Amino acid sequence: MTAYLTRHLQVLLASIGQMARNPGATVMTAAAIGVTLALPTLLYLITDNLERASAGFDKGAPVTLFLRKDLDKAGAQALARRLAQRPEVTASRFIDADAALAEFKQRSGLAAALDMLEGNPLPHSVVLDLSADEHTDFASRMLEELEADPDVSLAQSDLQWMRRLRAIVSLAQRGALLLAILLAVAVVVIISNTIRLAIVNRRDEIVIIKLIGGTDAFVRRPFLYSGFLQGLVGAVVAWVLIAGCLYLLGGPVDELSRLYGTEFRLVGLPLRDALLVLLCGGLLGWVASRWAVGRHLSRIEPR
Amino acid sequence: MIRFSQVTKRYPNGHEALKQVSLFIDRQEMVFLIGHSGAGKSTLLKLITRVERSTRGQLIVNERNLTRLPRRQVPYLRREIGVVFQDHKLLNDRTVFDNVALPLVVAGVGHRDTSRRVRAALDKVGLLGKERLFPITLSGGEQQRVGIARAVVNRPPILLADEPTGNLDAELSDEIMDLFGQFNQYGVTVLVATHDRRHIARLGKRVMELSDGSLIQGAEEG
Ligand SMILES: Nc1ncnc2c1ncn2[C@@H]1O[C@H](COP(=O)(O)OP(=O)(O)OP(=O)(O)O)[C@@H](O)[C@H]1O
Ligand SMILES: [Mg+2]
Numbered sequence A: 001m002t003a004y005l006t007r008h009l010q011v012l013l014a015s016i017g018q019m020a021r022n023p024g025a026t027v028m029t030a031a032a033i034g035v036t037l038a039l040p041t042l043l044y045l046i047t048d049n050l051e052r053a054s055a056g057f058d059k060g061a062p063v064t065l066f067l068r069k070d071l072d073k074a075g076a077q078a079l080a081r082r083l084a085q086r087p088e089v090t091a092s093r094f095i096d097a098d099a100a101l102a103e104f105k106q107r108s109g110l111a112a113a114l115d116m117l118e119g120n121p122l123p124h125s126v127v128l129d130l131s132a133d134e135h136t137d138f139a140s141r142m143l144e145e146l147e148a149d150p151d152v153s154l155a156q157s158d159l160q161w162m163r164r165l166r167a168i169v170s171l172a173q174r175g176a177l178l179l180a181i182l183l184a185v186a187v188v189v190i191i192s193n194t195i196r197l198a199i200v201n202r203r204d205e206i207v208i209i210k211l212i213g214g215t216d217a218f219v220r221r222p223f224l225y226s227g228f229l230q231g232l233v234g235a236v237v238a239w240v241l242i243a244g245c246l247y248l249l250g251g252p253v254d255e256l257s258r259l260y261g262t263e264f265r266l267v268g269l270p271l272r273d274a275l276l277v278l279l280c281g282g283l284l285g286w287v288a289s290r291w292a293v294g295r296h297l298s299r300i301e302p303r
Numbered sequence B: 001m002i003r004f005s006q007v008t009k010r011y012p013n014g015h016e017a018l019k020q021v022s023l024f025i026d027r028q029e030m031v032f033l034i035g036h037s038g039a040g041k042s043t044l045l046k047l048i049t050r051v052e053r054s055t056r057g058q059l060i061v062n063e064r065n066l067t068r069l070p071r072r073q074v075p076y077l078r079r080e081i082g083v084v085f086q087d088h089k090l091l092n093d094r095t096v097f098d099n100v101a102l103p104l105v106v107a108g109v110g111h112r113d114t115s116r117r118v119r120a121a122l123d124k125v126g127l128l129g130k131e132r133l134f135p136i137t138l139s140g141g142e143q144q145r146v147g148i149a150r151a152v153v154n155r156p157p158i159l160l161a162d163e164p165t166g167n168l169d170a171e172l173s174d175e176i177m178d179l180f181g182q183f184n185q186y187g188v189t190v191l192v193a194t195h196d197r198r199h200i201a202r203l204g205k206r207v208m209e210l211s212d213g214s215l216i217q218g219a220e221e222g
Helices: A001-019 A025-059 A072-086 A097-108 A111-115 A137-148 A157-203 A203-211 A217-261 A271-296 B041-049 B072-078 B098-109 B112-124 B140-152 B171-185 B195-204
Strands: A063-067 A089-095 A125-131 A150-156 B002-010 B017-026 B030-033 B054-063 B081-084 B158-162 B191-193 B208-210 B212-219
Touching: A001 A025, A001 A217, A025 A157, A025 A217, A025 A271, A063 A072, A063 A137, A072 A089, A072 B098, A097 A111, A111 B072, A111 B195, A111 B212, A137 A203, A157 A203, A157 A217, A157 A271, A157 B098, A203 A217, A203 B072, A203 B098, A217 A271, A271 B017, B017 B041, B017 B054, B017 B208, B030 B171, B030 B195, B041 B054, B041 B158, B041 B191, B054 B072, B072 B081, B072 B098, B081 B140, B081 B195, B098 B112, B098 B140, B112 B140, B140 B158, B140 B171, B171 B195
Parallel strands: B030 B191, B030 B208, B081 B158, B158 B191
Antiparallel strands: A063 A125, A063 A150, A089 A125, B002 B017, B002 B054, B208 B212
């Protein structure tokens, strides 16, 4: 058993030595694999962060009901009280049309222009907070129902906007997955090609080893290790690239979320996922070399 | 040790390199294989190491039936046969030590044993002290002796050599041939293919002669 382990360790060290002796080729391959692995991982991170951000907005997006223009103040207040009774509604605020106009004048700085209007163009309105734990489907059904109320002329919420964002995020996530699959294939192709070249370059050595009684497993082993190591080193490069990107994005994102008054912060690659990237790199490398070895090694036989 | 029964080898191009060859080489025997160029000497040696497969007939090497030997057993057959090639087949990017150690590394022999046995093998061929050099820096005769050290380092019961002295002058080839004689005295079964009838006279061993793929002399001892 220890002999077995020593033998594997020897091959592993020999493979590392071989990579160290060809720094140029090693760096090139590692960079190509690194970029290829970093791309889908970054896309995944961005969509993941977007999803978390939208989840934060999602809860309790208020619904604004613009009431029929001819509904008087008493009728509107009665409606607000009636809606407040409903279990899904946690709070209901009545906003008087005149108060709304006054606030609008103040906020928009269009006071002079608005003064020229005859009367108040705004209707009374009611703002409802929906209970936070209700599902968005429920909220949108509420919205339709309120819109159907004869006293309500328009029901509006950030909800629709949120749902669109959600749809885009889930599309991007699907895209990230597809991209990851395509680029995984690219990694396999890159590594299997370097392994193929290594096999061709060491053809004489392979023939001699087979002549003196080397088993297929013995001949295969250094190539498998070398593929695995290339994938692993590529994954380390990817990890460094991702960390660099997150560092560069971190400042602007903080600035943005400060401007929007949210607590949102960019979340980097958790250790578990970082290890997953390394594992994927190594695994892809192993699969690639396995493939290359299967295709090219058996053709090399002593003559 | 080696038995051919009615062995025929036809190459894919249709050429019959060996025709119904039957022969027997006993344990610890030393035999010379001669014949004109193209007679089939190399082919016969390649059949023994399973580099080529026989088309018909039965072949038994060290109690293994090669006609029924599965592919995954071939490496273990080859570990029982040391082979010396005319063109040495050394790895030029490895030191003499690493070249000679290769059969032991392949067989998974431990580090300390490897070192000891490589030194012993190099000592036998008179190259102790050159283990750090690269094959390129050695003379043809020295390279051939490295090849011989590699062939015997894991003490195989059978030693094959295909024109091991082809490129060497008379004095060097005598040295090499004497080495084979010594290994035979240690109990190794030796089969040497050669053009050079001079050695045969000198060493006085049994001679098998091939002509156009047929064995015309020395199929069995006596
Ligand atoms: N791979 C091959 N395909 C087809 N024919 C071959 C092949 N190898 C050898 N031959 C033919 O088989 C015959 C025997 O070849 P072999 O190499 O065994 O001869 P040899 O006795 O070793 O000759 P030499 O003394 O020149 O080395 C020759 O005619 C050769 O052309
Ligand atoms: Mg020949």
